Amino acid sequence: MTHNTGNRWSRSRLLLLPPLLAALAVTGVVAASECAETDSQALQWLDKMSRSLRQVSYEGVVTLQRGGEMQVMQVSHSVDGASSFERMTELTGQGAQVERHSHPMDCVHPGDQLLRIGALLQEGRCGIAEQYRFTVADGERIAGRNAVNIRIEPRDMYRFGYSMALDRETGLLLKMQTISHGNQTLETMQFAHLTYTDTDTASPASQVAVIHAAQHPQSGGETTGTSVARPWKVGWLPRGFAATDSQLGVSGRRTYTDGLAVFSVFMEELDREIRPGEGLVRQGGTTTYTRGMRLADQPVLVTVIGEVPVNTARMVADSVSWEQ
Amino acid sequence: MNERMRESLSALMDDEANELELERVLSLLGTDKELRLAWTRYNLAQQSLHDHQPAYCDWDISARVQSALADTPSNLSSGARTLTKNGLLRPLISFGIAASVALTVVVGGRQIAQLSGADPHGGDSAFMASASPVGMLNSLGATTVQASYGMQAIPVLQPATRTAYQELAQQRQRRYMQEHAEQAALNSPQGLVPFARVAEIRE
Numbered sequence: 376m377t378h379n380t381g382n383r384w385s386r387s388r389l390l391l392l393p394p395l396l397a398a399l400a401v402t403g404v405v406a407a408s409e410c411a412e413t414d415s416q417a418l419q420w421l422d423k424m425s426r427s428l429r430q431v432s433y434e435g436v437v438t439l440q441r442g443g444e445m446q447v448m449q450v451s452h453s454v455d456g457a458s459s460f461e462r463m464t465e466l467t468g469q470g471a472q473v474e475r476h477s478h479p480m481d482c483v484h485p486g487d488q489l490l491r492i493g494a495l496l497q498e499g500r501c502g503i504a505e506q507y508r509f510t511v512a513d514g515e516r517i518a519g520r521n522a523v524n525i526r527i528e529p530r531d532m533y534r535f536g537y538s539m540a541l542d543r544e545t546g547l548l549l550k551m552q553t554i555s556h557g558n559q560t561l562e563t564m565q566f567a568h569l570t571y572t573d574t575d576t577a578s579p580a581s582q583v584a585v586i587h588a589a590q591h592p593q594s595g596g597e598t599t600g601t602s603v604a605r606p607w608k609v610g611w612l613p614r615g616f617a618a619t620d621s622q623l624g625v626s627g628r629r630t631y632t633d634g635l636a637v638f639s640v641f642m643e644e645l646d647r648e649i650r651p652g653e654g655l656v657r658q659g660g661t662t663t664y665t666r667g668m669r670l671a672d673q674p675v676l677v678t679v680i681g682e683v684p685v686n687t688a689r690m691v692a693d694s695v696s697w698e699q
Numbered sequence: 700m701n702e703r704m705r706e707s708l709s710a711l712m713d714d715e716a717n718e719l720e721l722e723r724v725l726s727l728l729g730t731d732k733e734l735r736l737a738w739t740r741y742n743l744a745q746q747s748l749h750d751h752q753p754a755y756c757d758w759d760i761s762a763r764v765q766s767a768l769a770d771t772p773s774n775l776s777s778g779a780r781t782l783t784k785n786g787l788l789r790p791l792i793s794f795g796i797a798a799s800v801a802l803t804v805v806v807g808g809r810q811i812a813q814l815s816g817a818d819p820h821g822g823d824s825a826f827m828a829s830a831s832p833v834g835m836l837n838s839l840g841a842t843t844v845q846a847s848y849g850m851q852a853i854p855v856l857q858p859a860t861r862t863a864y865q866e867l868a869q870q871r872q873r874r875y876m877q878e879h880a881e882q883a884a885l886n887s888p889q890g891l892v893p894f895a896r897v898a899e900i901r902e
Contacts, residue, residue, distance in 0.1 A: 437892060439896075450891065452890065463894055471894075471897075471899075484885045548888050548889065619885065630886070636887070637893075639875065641878075652864045653864060655865065661896055664868065665871050678871040681883075
């Protein structure tokens with residue numbers, strides 16, 4: 376699904392609100408006094424970053440480093456009136472290209488909503504600062520741009536930390552490092568080259584192997600992935616995580632975000648017994664955790680994939696149950 | 700079980716708990732039924748991850764068999780002498796040469812389907828090939844090993860679960876990464892970059 380009219384989306388956008396409001400209600404419980412002065416400065420930067428990512432026209436070259444592996448890609452984002460076009464072309468590896476056409480500018484997904492919390496701040500609440508501690512400092516030059524550095528440390532053990540560098544002028548994210556609890560850098564995403572573009576000047580086409588049109592939630596909540604026979608639910612989420620789309624009970628996937636980290640839970644019903652156990656694959660900042668177990672006499676396989684620690688994935692998988 | 704306890708428990712399983720947490724969990728294990736259940740679940744999952752014998756498989760013979768097997772020279776009769784000498788494993792001499800009957804193993808009331816795949820321990824016991832369980836991999840969960848305990852044939856579970864589950868996790872990563880990336884691209888501040896984490900992007 377690539378083409379969405381504003382009308383179609385505005386209906387489906389309403390469906391995103393309940394889970395988000397629920398998450399905000401939960402985070403609001405924490406004492407607002409934790410929201411320090413330095414945090415509000417950082418929060419303003421994150422707000423600006425979130426808008427900049429969707430509203431500024433730019434193109435450049437980005438590297439993604441995970442372990443010993445480095446990927447290079449060309450990215451472009453252009454805004455044309457009420458909608459945007461973005462493209463990512465891999466210059467290494469598979470050489471795939473991903474495009475998103477006609478994304479309405481007024482379509483703000485939960486991840487961005489969690490970062491754009493200006494209104495909350497005025498109410499004395501601090502949104503994502505209830506989950507993370509921030510330190511703002513001068514940054515180095517990245518891709519020829521002066522940067523401001525934001526150090527982001529998790530307040531609990533359920534998410535990773537980050538070190539971000541934002542363009543001092545535009546707020547665009549220039550560099551992002553994912554940092555484990557042991558202070559190890561798991562993944563680094565960084566612009567090597569960046570140009571701001573005024574108009575829709577699509578960069579020259581590279582030779583690509585595959586072109587994929589990025590998907591988008593559709594109104595009515597139809598699911599694009601697999602579905603299961605019985606409605607199921609995730610019983611426990613780390614504080615501050617909200618569902619990314621309106622998901623039917625029988626959809627095989629649930630995805631949650633706290634604004635910075637995202638993880639998805641996939642449910643499979645098995646047609647025969649499986650020996651209980653768990654499997655784990657870690658690649659950069661991404662954890663894939665698969666658990667075989669029984670839910671009310673039904674053998675199932677639950678898989679959690681996302682940019683969260685193993686511990687979080689395990690606890691989320693452990694809380695999965697059938698809807699009563 | 701409250702949030703704090705859940706956290707302590709999980710930290711404990713990850714060897715990250717401090718003494719205070721350890722004490723708290725241990726003191727409540729006796730009285731809190733829910734905690735006890737969670738503890739069992741975590742342990743079960745954890746043990747298969749670390750290739751231990753699962754807790755529900757309550758005879759510890761298979762672990763000893765396995766370590767004995769590892770030490771056993773390929774010449775079985777000399778191996779038998781070694782084993783007999785320590786007096787521990789006399790009944791297991793015929794291990795590995797028992798009838799190659801495909802067995803469905805029942806452990807702790809749970810039926811575990813006959814599983815197929817290569818023997819990770821390089822033994823010469825025969826396995827019956829069957830369709831891989833839930834159609835996902837070649838060597839899932841336990842592999843049965845034929846053993847003889849006195850006069851009675853005993854199916855012994857070998858904890859091949861770790862390798863199998865790891866393979867399973869890898870397969871699931873390949874299958875689901877793109878769907879996760881679709882969501883991450885819309886809900887994290889990296890634009891389309893999350894797609895670069897997908898090993899092979901499908902159209």
